Amino acid sequence: MSKVYNVTLIPGDGIGQEISEATRRVVEATGVKINWDVQEAGADVIEKYGTPLPEAVLASVRKNKVALKGPLTTPIGTGFRSVNVALRKELDLYTCLRPCRSIVGVKSYYKDIDLVVVRENTEDLYAGVEYASGSPEAEAIITQAKGKIRPGAAISIKPISREGSRQIVEFAFNYAIKHKRRKVTAVTKANIMKYTDGLFFDVAREVAKQYPNIEYEERLIDNMCMQLVQKPHLYDVMVLPNLYGDIISDLCAGLIGGLGIAPGANFGRDTAVFEAVHGSAPKYKGQNKVNPTALILSAALMLDYLGETEKSLALYQAVTDVIGEGKDVTYDLGGKAGTSQMADAIIKKLGK
Numbered sequence: 001m002s003k004v005y006n007v008t009l010i011p012g013d014g015i016g017q018e019i020s021e022a023t024r025r026v027v028e029a030t031g032v033k034i035n036w037d038v039q040e041a042g043a044d045v046i047e048k049y050g051t052p053l054p055e056a057v058l059a060s061v062r063k064n065k066v067a068l069k070g071p072l073t074t075p076i077g078t079g080f081r082s083v084n085v086a087l088r089k090e091l092d093l094y095t096c097l098r099p100c101r102s103i104v105g106v107k108s109y110y111k112d113i114d115l116v117v118v119r120e121n122t123e124d125l126y127a128g129v130e131y132a133s134g135s136p137e138a139e140a141i142i143t144q145a146k147g148k149i150r151p152g153a154a155i156s157i158k159p160i161s162r163e164g165s166r167q168i169v170e171f172a173f174n175y176a177i178k179h180k181r182r183k184v185t186a187v188t189k190a191n192i193m194k195y196t197d198g199l200f201f202d203v204a205r206e207v208a209k210q211y212p213n214i215e216y217e218e219r220l221i222d223n224m225c226m227q228l229v230q231k232p233h234l235y236d237v238m239v240l241p242n243l244y245g246d247i248i249s250d251l252c253a254g255l256i257g258g259l260g261i262a263p264g265a266n267f268g269r270d271t272a273v274f275e276a277v278h279g280s281a282p283k284y285k286g287q288n289k290v291n292p293t294a295l296i297l298s299a300a301l302m303l304d305y306l307g308e309t310e311k312s313l314a315l316y317q318a319v320t321d322v323i324g325e326g327k328d329v330t331y332d333l334g335g336k337a338g339t340s341q342m343a344d345a346i347i348k349k350l351g352k
């Protein structure tokens with residue numbers, strides 16, 4: 001009998017319901033048996049639960065250890081900086097993985113891009129330690145800085161730990177080995193932030209020594225942005241602290257033709273949450289219009305993680321075939337199909 005996997009499905013809000021439904025149908029068409037534990041979260045459930053991130057959602061992911069997640073809007077004034085950041089912190093999903101591969105048929109200035117962004121997900125300026133202008137904490141830091149900070153400044157703290165850096169860099173090297181990649185590039189601004197970003201580089205150098213078969217190099221983030229625009233083919237796997245990783249992820253999504261086709265995954269020690277890079281695009285909610293590819297390719301990453309590598313590859317192939325033919329694709333790919341019609345076309349391909 002084939003295995004049945006327990007997976008938490010968080011459809012999310014905005015365009016989340018439509019792309020999640022499309023993805024669920026496509027995943028089922030691969031033949032992999034999944035017992036979906038559907039959990040409500042996001043802007044639409046605040047009235048019902050008093051929060052966009054009910055405890056039951058976290059409990060379900062903790063139990064199943066694997067989740068497929070649609071986008072979640074962060075409504076103004078809920079007490080959350082970002083619902084997504086809160087979810088990653090609660091589950092200690094310290095790695096964000098974003099593979100960016102060109103797909104034939106998607107309009108882009110670049111061809112044959114094959115980059116992998118490994119972003120630290122819980123530290124750095126996203127740790128949520130930020131003090132408002134005039135607050136006692138900000139004032140105390142200003143006094144301590146002895147003239148280096150202007151009076152009345154608001155202050156964000158950027159923690160980078162040895163342990164946090166080690167686990168993300170190890171993830172990048174282990175990923176490189178598992179996926180037969182040749183090089184890892186660590187990226188920071190260590191010439192300016194000597195202690196925080198400097199620590200990240202120190203740890204990366206130490207870790208790199210344990211992987212003699214993988215090339216290791218370092219770049220500064222400003223130079224990296226230019227290099228990626230001018231010579232993206234020189235790069236392979238990149239590992240970065242949180243903020244730089246966030247920015248480079250979108251840059252790399254741009255290189256392959258946009259957010260509609262950029263998948264992602266978040267990993268902790270024993271938990272994984274798969275989600276698209278894009279957000280909830282509220283203006284398209286309920287129109288059956290947006291591209292489901294990014295979430296479907298995130299689901300393909302999930303199938304690989306579950307050990308269903310063949311089905312994962314078949315799904316990737318079906319998606320790229322449909323996009324390559326250019327007929328049953330959504331508006332952003334130059335087509336007229338709706339979200340569900342594009343999913344139908346992918347299902348048809350899987351059946352062949």
Ligand code: NAD
Binds near residue numbers: 290294
């Ligand atoms: P967004 O990614 O939701 O949308 C930006 C634009 O990109 C859209 O207007 C649309 O033109 C295009 N787009 C996005 N997804 C698309 C798709 N699947 N198909 C076709 N076009 C697509 O970014 P935003 O407008 O900055 O954010 C909206 C909300 O989403 C915010 O509340 C933000 O916090 C949230 N968000 C959530 C996540 C997440 O859940 N991981 C990620 C990013 C943003």
